[in-house]
Amino acid sequence: MSIKPVYQIQVLQLRNHIVDIARNGAIPGRFRALHCGQLADNERRLSDKWLCIYEFADFPPPVQYSALSYVWRGNPVRRDMVDSLSTFNAAGAEDTSDPIGFAALYHACSASLLMGLEWLWFDRLCIVQTDRDDKALQIQRMAEIYRRCDACIVLPGGLLRLMSLQEETAWIHRAWTLQEALSPPKVWVVFEWQRGTGQFYRCQIEEVVWRQSAKVELGELLLASIGRDFGTGELPVRFLAQPAPKIIRAVQGSATAGLAQDARAQVVALWGAMKLRGVAREQAIWRSALMRTSSRPVDMVFSIMGLFDVSLDPRHFHVDDRWSVTRDLAKELLRRDGTASWLGVSFYLPPSPQLSTFPMFPQTSPEGRAKITTGDGEIEVAGVINKGFDDDWWLADLPKGSMDEQGYFRCWGWASPTVLEGDSRDFYLGFDNMRLEENIIATDRTTWMIPGQPQWSPTTPPGPRRLLIRMGTIKPFNWEGRPWWADSSTMAVIIEEHAPGKFFRKTSCILGDVFGELMTRSHGWGWRELSIG
Numbered sequence: 001m002s003i004k005p006v007y008q009i010q011v012l013q014l015r016n017h018i019v020d021i022a023r024n025g026a027i028p029g030r031f032r033a034l035h036c037g038q039l040a041d042n043e044r045r046l047s048d049k050w051l052c053i054y055e056f057a058d059f060p061p062p063v064q065y066s067a068l069s070y071v072w073r074g075n076p077v078r079r080d081m082v083d084s085l086s087t088f089n090a091a092g093a094e095d096t097s098d099p100i101g102f103a104a105l106y107h108a109c110s111a112s113l114l115m116g117l118e119w120l121w122f123d124r125l126c127i128v129q130t131d132r133d134d135k136a137l138q139i140q141r142m143a144e145i146y147r148r149c150d151a152c153i154v155l156p157g158g159l160l161r162l163m164s165l166q167e168e169t170a171w172i173h174r175a176w177t178l179q180e181a182l183s184p185p186k187v188w189v190v191f192e193w194q195r196g197t198g199q200f201y202r203c204q205i206e207e208v209v210w211r212q213s214a215k216v217e218l219g220e221l222l223l224a225s226i227g228r229d230f231g232t233g234e235l236p237v238r239f240l241a242q243p244a245p246k247i248i249r250a251v252q253g254s255a256t257a258g259l260a261q262d263a264r265a266q267v268v269a270l271w272g273a274m275k276l277r278g279v280a281r282e283q284a285i286w287r288s289a290l291m292r293t294s295s296r297p298v299d300m301v302f303s304i305m306g307l308f309d310v311s312l313d314p315r316h317f318h319v320d321d322r323w324s325v326t327r328d329l330a331k332e333l334l335r336r337d338g339t340a341s342w343l344g345v346s347f348y349l350p351p352s353p354q355l356s357t358f359p360m361f362p363q364t365s366p367e368g369r370a371k372i373t374t375g376d377g378e379i380e381v382a383g384v385i386n387k388g389f390d391d392d393w394w395l396a397d398l399p400k401g402s403m404d405e406q407g408y409f410r411c412w413g414w415a416s417p418t419v420l421e422g423d424s425r426d427f428y429l430g431f432d433n434m435r436l437e438e439n440i441i442a443t444d445r446t447t448w449m450i451p452g453q454p455q456w457s458p459t460t461p462p463g464p465r466r467l468l469i470r471m472g473t474i475k476p477f478n479w480e481g482r483p484w485w486a487d488s489s490t491m492a493v494i495i496e497e498h499a500p501g502k503f504f505r506k507t508s509c510i511l512g513d514v515f516g517e518l519m520t521r522s523h524g525w526g527w528r529e530l531s532i533g
Contacts, residue, residue: 002057006032007125011039011049014102019125020091021053028134031059031145032126033119036066040109053125059141060148065119066112067149069180069187071170072097072124073367074158087160092129096295096366100124101160107213108153111190114208114215115151124159136314142176143306146183154180154189154218156247162192162213165200165245172249172266173369175294175303182273182285182307187218191247200224201245218248222271226251226264262382266291268391272477280394280475282308282333282341290345290359291382295366297322301329308333322361323354327407330355338400340409343471347491347508348387348443350374356505357409357532359385387443395472395491408502408533416524418468418494419461421447427510434512440468442494442507451524465497467528468509470519490516495532503532 006024009017026032035052038044056062072093087099105122112120128134138145146152156171157163171177181187193214197207201224203216224245244251251263269291272284289304296319305312310332317325334340342358349359349372362370362381370381401411421439424447432441437454439447449456450468474489490511495503519525 003054003061005052006055007051007053009051010047011051011102012047014051014088015086017088018091018094019051019053019088020130021125022091022128022130026055026128026131026134028128028131029137031056031061031121033061033063033065033121034109034125035118036109036112036120037118040106040113059144061119063119064117064150065121066115066117066151066153067121067146067180067184068108068123068155069152069171069177070155071158071174071177073170074098074155074160075163075167075169077101077160090124090129093124097124098158098160104155104159104161107162107190107209108155110213111153111188111208111215112151114206115188117150120153121145121149132315139302139314140311141306142302143179143183146180147306149184151186151188152180152184153215154187156189156191162190163247164192165247166243168246168250169248170367170369172270173292175289175292175300178270178273178285178288178292179303179307181218181270188215189218189221189247190215203245219271219274221245221248222267222274225249226267261386262380265382265386265391268477272392272394276394276477279339279341279344279396279398280477282339283344283394286342286345287385290349290362291370291385293362293365293368293370295364296320297361297364298325300361300364301325305329309336322364323407326355326358326361327403327405330358330407330409331403334400334402334409338402339398340401340411341398343398343493344395344491346385347510348384349381350444351505351507355407355533392477393474394477396475397472399469399471404531404533406533408531410529410531412527413467413469413530414519414525415467415469415528415530416450416452416519416522416526418466419449419457420463420466421449423447429510433510433515436514436518440509440511440515442509444507446507448494448509450518450522452518452522456524466494466506467503467530468492468494469530471508473516474510489513490519495530501531503530505532 006021006026032053032055038050038052086102089099127138156169163169194211198205203220203224205214205216207214225248249263249266251260269284269288273288276284285307294300298317298319312328346359352358352360360372362372371378372381399411399413401409403409424441424445427441427443441447471491471493474491492509494506496506498504
């Protein structure tokens with residue numbers, strides 16, 4: 001086994017220390033890991049404990065390892081912890097992250113040892129933060145690092161301290177944590193806990209450090225957060241009387257119904273990405289990613305490309321060029337199987353001005369939640385991505401095609417002419433678009449007519465050409481062998497021609513069964529070659 005130490009320091013010397021593995025000859029692109037036993041073995045005295053980072057010549061390494069998931073800027077320390085807190089950091093990360101709390105790292109290493117894993121991969125210390133080439137090479141294979149680990153350990157509140165189950169964190173809002181939740185075979189959340197091994201809210205909890213910490217499986221924690229049992233419906237009343245976990249995101253007991261809906265949308269999207277397969281899983285990944293943010297625009301794509309088995313070289317893109325890197329990821333996905341899975345993200349978000357087949361991209365930020373600015377002001381993406389519609393859905397029968405260098409999605413679509421009638425009111429699911437005699441109400445409050453409706457006029461109105469395209473059939477998530485609700489609707493989009501043969505997506509429509517029947521028998525419908533960008 002070809003392995004060498006690249007950094008060693010006694011734990012007693014860590015306070016305020018800066019770890020710089022580049023000075024010890026770390027080779028760009030090599031895999032590195034911490035040895036948990038040398039840091040957290042309780043048989044050792046504190047004076048015998050060391051922080052030791054080793055470098056392996058090969059990847060995957062010839063050892064079993066865990067990988068750490070956390071946020072670079074997390075929850076602050078409590079007042080009662082300030083004096084006793086021992087922290088350090090990595091060279092190159094001092095200005096972009098919280099310090100590393102030794103106690104938090106100790107609990108992560110203890111959890112790893114509890115699972116029989118002596119090695120821990122930890123990006124802050126195992127990537128040379130001052131070396132552009134090493135960072136680029138490690139980003140390219142980040143998904144593979146998490147995919148090949150034996151377990152992922154989540155510290156949702158960051159590295160300053162452990163969080164209790166009743167403290168909300170930023171973990172679900174950060175871009176990179178999505179990949180870290182989906183790639184590993186097992187994902188465990190480590191948290192502050194003094195009640196030993198047992199059950200809480202139907203979550204099986206295993207103690208890590210006596211009377212200090214415990215771990216729970218992420219999927220169980222997500223279901224508990226939204227108040228669902230495992231395949232049997234809602235939780236019994238005796239469980240709902242207890243406060244639901246908030247550590248991933250507070251869903252129950254939020255201050256307003258709106259905040260509860262925002263939270264549920266995020267938790268359900270992540271659960272779907274963990275449990276679904278095929279194009280349904282891809283849509284859940286896109287949806288979950290859109291409700292997250294990052295300090296660098298390109299990281300919104302780099303953080304998920306590995307989930308689609310795509311590897312783009314970060315050195316080929318400017319850090320602010322989200323448009324190009326999104327286009328290139330879409331091109332690779334379409335080249336692989338042709339399905340535009342991102343079309344099933346949202347009915348309500350406005351289209352991106354640069355890539356209209358995508359929703360508007362959220363603002364990037366080193367902290368906080370994913371937000372967009374609309375006519376209603378600045379709003380959280382999770383609050384408008386479904387806007388009251390069920391969160392647990394995906395689209396079947398999405399169109400296939402390709403994407404050119406200008407970002408135009410080229411496909412054949414089942415479409416008909418449509419005419420803009422004017423503005424209306426908010427769209428109400430289950431009430432609007434259920435009768436042919438009434439105009440179609442789009443999710444942006446505009447109203448439309450199509451051939452086959454009694455009020456349709458064959459006269460071509462002035463203005464740009466507009467088409468309504470069938471995008472797919474809305475399907476429910478099917479978990480534990482049964483769906484949460486029954487599907488009955490069709491999703492369509494309306495596009496407008498802005499240059500000969502070039503279209504821009506304007507809005508979306510959710511249509512009842514009667515329109516699905518109309519699409520198959522009206523003479524105005526047919527296959528059209530489209531270019532949408």
